[in-house]
Amino acid sequence: MRQNMSFSIRVALTCMLLVLISFSYGFGQDMFVDDFEDGNADGWELGLNGNYAISTVHAHSGQNSVQLLVDEIGGTHIVRSGFTAAEGVYETWMYIEGSHEAKVGELGFHANGIDDFYMIQCKPVEEPDNGIYLWRKVGASTELLAEVTLPTLHADQWFKLTACRYLSPPRYGAIDIFINDKLIISVIDTGLTAEGSFTVGGHHEVFVDDIRYDKANASVPSLSPYAYAILALMILITAVVIFKRRITA
Numbered sequence: 224m225r226q227n228m229s230f231s232i233r234v235a236l237t238c239m240l241l242v243l244i245s246f247s248y249g250f251g252q253d254m255f256v257d258d259f260e261d262g263n264a265d266g267w268e269l270g271l272n273g274n275y276a277i278s279t280v281h282a283h284s285g286q287n288s289v290q291l292l293v294d295e296i297g298g299t300h301i302v303r304s305g306f307t308a309a310e311g312v313y314e315t316w317m318y319i320e321g322s323h324e325a326k327v328g329e330l331g332f333h334a335n336g337i338d339d340f341y342m343i344q345c346k347p348v349e350e351p352d353n354g355i356y357l358w359r360k361v362g363a364s365t366e367l368l369a370e371v372t373l374p375t376l377h378a379d380q381w382f383k384l385t386a387c388r389y390l391s392p393p394r395y396g397a398i399d400i401f402i403n404d405k406l407i408i409s410v411i412d413t414g415l416t417a418e419g420s421f422t423v424g425g426h427h428e429v430f431v432d433d434i435r436y437d438k439a440n441a442s443v444p445s446l447s448p449y450a451y452a453i454l455a456l457m458i459l460i461t462a463v464v465i466f467k468r469r470i471t472a
């Protein structure tokens with residue numbers, strides 16, 4: 224009897240561990256980090272205009288970053304798509320070179336094509352109309368949702384730009400924007416809520432590194448199929464153990 228009990232406890236603990244591992248695996252499908260240290264930008268695609276390349280001129284981590292090269296039309300953007308969630312944390316480190324005419328770095332999300340997106344524009348103090356701008360474009364309508372001047376944002380230095388998108392109660396529709404972990408913009412907007420791609424961009428020479436997406440704000444992280452299989456196995460084993468105990472009792 225005692226052997227049975229200790230065996231069932233061990234089985235239960237092992238199953239719980241496996242469920243935890245499977246749970247993490249299921250959650251992890253909705254996150255990525257790219258530091259470009261493998262020497263490529265696989266998984267990213269070029270937007271409408273411009274060009275980009277792996278660069279060793281400036282790097283936030285290791286040796287490599289991605290250089291968004293000069294484009295006179297609308298800047299260069301790289302896009303990552305195929306998201307399964309709409310909310311989460313969109314983050315990039317960014318370096319805007321100050322020796323060029325247009326000093327603008329951008330981060331976009333819920334970007335479904337060229338007509339629907341939220342876009343954060345960062346213009347350092349070296350740029351005449353400097354500040355942080357949050358734009359929403361839906362079809363033909365472009366609206367400025369928020370604008371903040373930031374005297375500490377300079378060209379020729381790395382800074383961290385983070386956008387947190389909430390689509391769960393109690394903050395449904397919230398967009399929080401951070402520079403170097405400091406909250407600078409917080410708005411509620413539900414104009415765009417569908418899952419979409421994540422884009423970073425720049426006008427003239429902008430470098431990006433350590434780009435991260437994390438579905439951290441999702442209301443209920445979904446269980447992976449492995450977790451469901453292990454849960455079913457746990458229930459089965461528990462039922463067998465209880466049945467055996469009843470017979471031997």
Ligand SMILES: [Ca+2]
Pocket residue numbers: 257259260261262263264265
């Ligand atoms: Ca890579």
Ligand SMILES: [Ca+2]
Pocket residue numbers: 258259260282283284285286287288432433
């Ligand atoms: Ca890097």
